[in-house]
Amino acid sequence: MGVSHRVSEDVRPVAVESFDLADHPVPQGREEEWRFTPLSRLRGLHDGTAAASAASGGAQGKVVVEIDAAPEVVVETVDRTDPRLGRTGTPLDRVSAQAWAAFDRAVVLTVPREAVASRPTVVTRRGEGVDGAVFGHLLVEVEAFASAVVVIDHVGSATYADNLEISLGDSAQLTLVSLQEWADDAVHLSSHRARVGRDARLRHITVSLGGDLVRIHPVVEYAGPGGDAELLGLYFADAGQHLEHRLFVDHAVPHCRSNVTYKGALQGQDAHTVWIGDVLIRHDAVGTDTYEQNRNLVLTDGARADSVPNLEIETGEIVGAGHASTTGRFDDEQLFYLQARGIPEEDARRLVVRGFFADLLARIGIDELEDRLIAAVDTELERAGS
Amino acid sequence: MSALEIRDLHVTVETEDGPREILTGVDLTVRTGETHAIMGPNGSGKSTLAYSIAGHPKYTVTRGSVTLDGEDILAMTVDQRARAGLFLAMQYPVEIPGVSVSNFLRTAATAVNGEAPKLRTWVKEVNAAMERLAIDPAFATRNVNEGFSGGEKKRHEILQLELLKPRFAILDETDSGLDVDALKVVSEGVNRVRESGAVGTLLITHYTRILRYITPDFVHVFAGGKIVEEGGPELADQLESEGYERFVKAGAGA
Numbered sequence: 001m002g003v004s005h006r007v008s009e010d011v012r013p014v015a016v017e018s019f020d021l022a023d024h025p026v027p028q029g030r031e032e033e034w035r036f037t038p039l040s041r042l043r044g045l046h047d048g049t050a051a052a053s054a055a056s057g058g059a060q061g062k063v064v065v066e067i068d069a070a071p072e073v074v075v076e077t078v079d080r081t082d083p084r085l086g087r088t089g090t091p092l093d094r095v096s097a098q099a100w101a102a103f104d105r106a107v108v109l110t111v112p113r114e115a116v117a118s119r120p121t122v123v124t125r126r127g128e129g130v131d132g133a134v135f136g137h138l139l140v141e142v143e144a145f146a147s148a149v150v151v152i153d154h155v156g157s158a159t160y161a162d163n164l165e166i167s168l169g170d171s172a173q174l175t176l177v178s179l180q181e182w183a184d185d186a187v188h189l190s191s192h193r194a195r196v197g198r199d200a201r202l203r204h205i206t207v208s209l210g211g212d213l214v215r216i217h218p219v220v221e222y223a224g225p226g227g228d229a230e231l232l233g234l235y236f237a238d239a240g241q242h243l244e245h246r247l248f249v250d251h252a253v254p255h256c257r258s259n260v261t262y263k264g265a266l267q268g269q270d271a272h273t274v275w276i277g278d279v280l281i282r283h284d285a286v287g288t289d290t291y292e293q294n295r296n297l298v299l300t301d302g303a304r305a306d307s308v309p310n311l312e313i314e315t316g317e318i319v320g321a322g323h324a325s326t327t328g329r330f331d332d333e334q335l336f337y338l339q340a341r342g343i344p345e346e347d348a349r350r351l352v353v354r355g356f357f358a359d360l361l362a363r364i365g366i367d368e369l370e371d372r373l374i375a376a377v378d379t380e381l382e383r384a385g386s
Numbered sequence: 387m388s389a390l391e392i393r394d395l396h397v398t399v400e401t402e403d404g405p406r407e408i409l410t411g412v413d414l415t416v417r418t419g420e421t422h423a424i425m426g427p428n429g430s431g432k433s434t435l436a437y438s439i440a441g442h443p444k445y446t447v448t449r450g451s452v453t454l455d456g457e458d459i460l461a462m463t464v465d466q467r468a469r470a471g472l473f474l475a476m477q478y479p480v481e482i483p484g485v486s487v488s489n490f491l492r493t494a495a496t497a498v499n500g501e502a503p504k505l506r507t508w509v510k511e512v513n514a515a516m517e518r519l520a521i522d523p524a525f526a527t528r529n530v531n532e533g534f535s536g537g538e539k540k541r542h543e544i545l546q547l548e549l550l551k552p553r554f555a556i557l558d559e560t561d562s563g564l565d566v567d568a569l570k571v572v573s574e575g576v577n578r579v580r581e582s583g584a585v586g587t588l589l590i591t592h593y594t595r596i597l598r599y600i601t602p603d604f605v606h607v608f609a610g611g612k613i614v615e616e617g618g619p620e621l622a623d624q625l626e627s628e629g630y631e632r633f634v635k636a637g638a639g640a
Binding site: 240265273332333338339341343345352356357358359 | 414489
């Protein structure tokens, strides 16, 4: 078990903001934003070799996209020249720039002005093999006063990098869930770029359970005052798995709110999780209210959780700002207590881990998803028990 | 009638300086319907006896046996012991975040009885037991032991005792930290369970106070990791007036 806390003087990403891949140097592993990521396991997504191989007739990967949309939601597949793409911001890191440079066609989901989606829209991305990198792009645009739930489910095997643009108009509401339920051999790097309109509310939820290496990089910016972003995350790393979540919430406009809660469990040799929570309250962002927390539960020896909250405040006129990070070992006394009441060890362990995630699951607030996630957490535990 | 038999029990605990023997040969037989008080000074090994019987991994049995109607308890896992009919009311019950009392009680009852309790009668049974122990109904939705006061924790332990109906109950310093009112409520709970005649009770305590509410059939004085004197309730009165000093010396000399 390892915990590191970085005291940061400047949480602003140092990365170049550019659409041009050439402007982003190939990471070597020492850079702040790459220092936790095992680059050798990225299968060339970061250094151009994966894209070059695919472009020059090498193995062609395949990720099949299926969309089950609510009737109110407009679904389009568009060319990379579509003017709506890239408006939420430029790629912030090399892999994001690579995905931007290499993607072929993008999916655009639009929730028209004032429309209320009557059921969740589910985008399933199904990888059909790890040979050959695939690059994706998805734009979710929720226009003013509209509301929707969008679930993006990643399954199967893939070597995959993508950009997800999230745009909320004034007073729009979106719950976006990104599920990483990949097979054991998948590698997935994803940049999420969200712009939250005036008085809009974004609930952004990541759930990372599968894959060999998953790295999600959500960035939230506000386009007007009154915006509210709740970022929730649940992850469960098994032996050998690397699950990384690095968040950046950029408060540049007044009277916006953000709340980040990520919880993770780890078990098995070399299970590794990384959580970086960067929050910046810029000079003009008076009235900001922000809180971020990360909790890790280490179930076995040999696992490592890195947790680094960073908060930088450039104005004193805020409502509140705080952060918390804890990493604790599974408490054998809890196990003893439950077993002393007749509950078999495996069930007792499940109760404790479910309990650890309970408040987070309740906050997700989508009943079907909650049941599914409880079952998924149970499955993760069974993998360790066997 | 069932019997819990402890024979020549030796138990060690791992310390920085290697294993240290805490129990040095305990002999005791508890039958259902009987109440035994184990009294002794701090550090005499009373709690070690309780946790060793329950199977806490911190303790290693190096010699002796514990059997329940002839069955080897020491060969069982902690949960098997509980399902065999042992119950340990703990001195310091642990918090279990995110697990509600009602979920916990139902899960425990299911495990101990081998089948899920019938929902309607179970809820009634739980509510009635809670009422008898003066526990607020809102308690059921709280997380196990999380934010409980000392008195609430003990009442919650006795609530479990009433609901799980073990054959043998070990109460480890259940009286500690309770004010008189809470002590009465908890003692009444223990007495209700005893009145059934179906439970053997091992009451571990430092003070005689609880024995004013729960009358033991036998009193054992514990010192130096074993029982050094046995008698009836009158022995407790003697301890009340004379203290443990005499026995500490006896235990140390043994």
